[in-house]
Amino acid sequence: xxxxxxxxxxxxxxxFPAIGPRTAARFVxxxxxxxxxxxxxxxxAIGAVKQKIKFCEFCFNAYEENGNGLKxxxxxxxxxxxxxxxxxxxxxxxxxxxxxxxxxxxxxFILGGVQDILKKEAAQNMKVEELKQRVNSGxxxxxxxxxxxxxxxxxxxxxxxxxxxxxxxxxxxGRGIPVGGELEYADEETLRSALEGxx
Amino acid sequence: xxxxxxxxxxxxxxxFPAIGPRTAARFVxxxxxxxxxxxxxxxxAIGAVKQKIKFCEFCFNAYEENGNGLKxxxxxxxxxxxxxxxxxxxxxxxxxxxxxxxxxxxxxFILGGVQDILKKEAAQNMKVEELKQRVNSGxxxxxxxxxxxxxxxxxxxxxxxxxxxxxxxxxxxGRGIPVGGELEYADEETLRSALEGxx
Numbered sequence: 001x002x003x004x005x006x007x008x009x010x011x012x013x014x015x016f017p018a019i020g021p022r023t024a025a026r027f028v029x030x031x032x033x034x035x036x037x038x039x040x041x042x043x044x045a046i047g048a049v050k051q052k053i054k055f056c057e058f059c060f061n062a063y064e065e066n067g068n069g070l071k072x073x074x075x076x077x078x079x080x081x082x083x084x085x086x087x088x089x090x091x092x093x094x095x096x097x098x099x100x101x102x103x104x105x106x107x108x109f110i111l112g113g114v115q116d117i118l119k120k121e122a123a124q125n126m127k128v129e130e131l132k133q134r135v136n137s138g139x140x141x142x143x144x145x146x147x148x149x150x151x152x153x154x155x156x157x158x159x160x161x162x163x164x165x166x167x168x169x170x171x172x173x174g175r176g177i178p179v180g181g182e183l184e185y186a187d188e189e190t191l192r193s194a195l196e197g198x199x
Numbered sequence: 200x201x202x203x204x205x206x207x208x209x210x211x212x213x214x215f216p217a218i219g220p221r222t223a224a225r226f227v228x229x230x231x232x233x234x235x236x237x238x239x240x241x242x243x244a245i246g247a248v249k250q251k252i253k254f255c256e257f258c259f260n261a262y263e264e265n266g267n268g269l270k271x272x273x274x275x276x277x278x279x280x281x282x283x284x285x286x287x288x289x290x291x292x293x294x295x296x297x298x299x300x301x302x303x304x305x306x307x308f309i310l311g312g313v314q315d316i317l318k319k320e321a322a323q324n325m326k327v328e329e330l331k332q333r334v335n336s337g338x339x340x341x342x343x344x345x346x347x348x349x350x351x352x353x354x355x356x357x358x359x360x361x362x363x364x365x366x367x368x369x370x371x372x373g374r375g376i377p378v379g380g381e382l383e384y385a386d387e388e389t390l391r392s393a394l395e396g397x398x
Contacts, residue, residue, distance in 0.1 A: 002295065003263035005251045009244040015237070017225050022383065025292055026216050031245060032252055032261060038214070039249055043242050045208040046230060050238055052204045053231055062231060064202035093224055096201065184221065 006032075058134065060110040060127065062092055075099075075107060082106040084140040088131065088159065090114040090147065093184045098145060101192045106143075109134055114146055114155045126155060128162050141169040143198060147183050171198040205231075257333065259309040259326065261291055274298075274306060281305040283339040287330065287358065289313040289346065292383045297344060300391045305342075308333060313345055313354045325354060327361050340368040342397060346382045370397040 002010065006028050013024035031039060052064050056073035063073035070077050085106030089095050095108050113125025135142060142163060146152035160170050173194040186194070201209065205227050212223035230238060251263050255272035262272035269276050284305030288294050294307050312324025334341060341362060345351035359369050372393040385393070 002291075003252060003261060005244070005247040005263050006261060009241075009248050012237075012241045012244045015233075017229050018222070022292070023217070028248060029261075029291055030216050032248060036249070038211075039245060042208075042211045043245060045204070045211045046238060046242060048204040049208050049227060049231060050235070053202060062202060062205060062228075064204050092201075092228055093221070 059108045060112070060130075061095055061108060083138065085143065086134060086139045086141070087143040087145050089145050089183075090152070090155075091184075094145065094147075097184055097186065097188075097191060098195070101188050101195065103192050103195050106141075111146070111155070111159070114151050117151050117155045117158065126158070128159060131159065132162060132166070135163060135166050135168050139168060141171065143195075144170065144172045145183065145194075147181070149180060149182075173198050258307045259311070259329075260294055260307060282337065284342065285333060285338045285340070286342040286344050288344050288382070289351070289354075290383075293344065293346075296383055296385065296387075296390060297394070300387050300394065302391050302394050305340075310345070310354070310358070313350050316350050316354045316357065325357070327358060330358065331361060331365070334362055334365050334367050338367060340370065342394075343369060343371045344382065344393075346380070348379060348381075372397050 001007070002025070006025075009028045009031070010021055010024045013019055013027045014021050016024070019027075031042075034042075053062050054065055054071065055061070056063055056076050057071040058076040059073060061073040061075065075081060082105045086109050087098065087104060087106055088109045088111050089098065090111055092110065095110065098104055098108075109127075109131055111126050111128075111131065113127070116125050142159075144156045144159060146156050156172060163170055173191075174196065183191075200206070201224070205224075208227045208230070209220055209223045212218055212226045213220050215223070218226075230241075233241075252261050253264055253270065254260070255262055255275050256270040257275040258272060260272040260274065274280060281304045285308050286297065286303060286305055287308045287310050288297065289310055291309060294309065297303055297307075308326075308330055310325050310327075310330065312326070315324050341358075343355045343358060345355050355371060362369055372390075373395065382390075
């Protein structure tokens with residue numbers, strides 16, 4: 001048995017996404033040998049994220065508070081972006097991947113909860129009600145950019161149905177992305193053609 | 200681009216063993232959504248490991264300071280353990296795996312640095328000089344329990360040669376472990392036969 005202090009930290013790291021106790025133990029042994037400066041930096045960085053990072057009131061993307069009083073992320077606060085089109089993604093890293101293509105000029109909406117949609121009552125985890133509100137405030141087209149996985153497809157269908165009463169155009173990004181793949185890992189060219197090939 | 204606070208934490212997590220920027224980003228997004236209590240627990244656990252965990256002066260295993268003044272881990276401080284035999288492992292988790300078999304009653308020695316042995320001048324990272332000192336103080340048998348990988352085999356040969364002048368019996372754990380596999384992942388039965396089948 002590892003000493004108690006080590007066990008506790010292994011448990012904490014085991015709660016990280018996709019991390020099991022063995023990998024968690026490797027993290028702990030890595031930290032045990034890291035310099036004091038490195039540890040301080042890590043702890044400070046964790047604190048800074050918790051303190052400074054907020055979620056945008058419109059799209060739920062993460063942004064760093066800059067004291068301008070706006071509770072919007074950089075994209076939603078940018079009035080030059082097309083307010084008529086809204087791109088729905090599952091998570092922040094998907095938004096980042098799409099932004100890197102520099103092809104999309106509208107706003108985003110981070111839906112969340114797509115991973116759990118095939119579980120019972122899990123549709124609650126998706127921010128569908130919030131999405132309806134956003135759509136209701138003048139959006140003309142919603143682009144669904146969820147992963148072309150079983151979960152993503154199910155979530156897309158679910159959202160499509162939920163948006164039907166609003167008479168908004170709903171498109172999906174083209175199947176440039178290999179079925180079963182993950183949006184986050186697609187290269188920029190593939191993402192670009194996927195955006196152009198929406199139907 | 201992610202906000203600066205997020206970037207900084209991604210960089211910190213990217214330094215963890217076998218963690219790339221994408222996985223690091225997932226950690227950050229996980230922490231952004233974690234409760235304050237969970238974050239506090241993580242930060243406290245990191246601090247506790249850094250503060251309480253020391254490395255045993257004999258075997259370099261990690262132990263929690265208990266104020267008894269001994270600078271030895273539980274195993275090395277246990278006078279009922281066989282002082283004649285010394286089991287050389289690469290890292291803490293290998294020691295843990297062997298201890299779980301409850302078959303070995305001697306002491307250990309954590310060699311470290313085996314992963315880098317095939318790189319230039321990397322043999323310096325292994326605690327071979329320290330091992331010689333331990334062997335010189337009355338050890339009769341050294342069991343080499345390094346992974347049967349290219350690195351582990353090379354390190355075993357290196358250590359065997361270094362210990363030759365001391366006239367100590369050097370054995371290696373039996374090849375119950377599949378070649379190319381990792382000691383840390385072997386089941387207890389395999390490890391037990393490996394211990395018994397040493398030659």
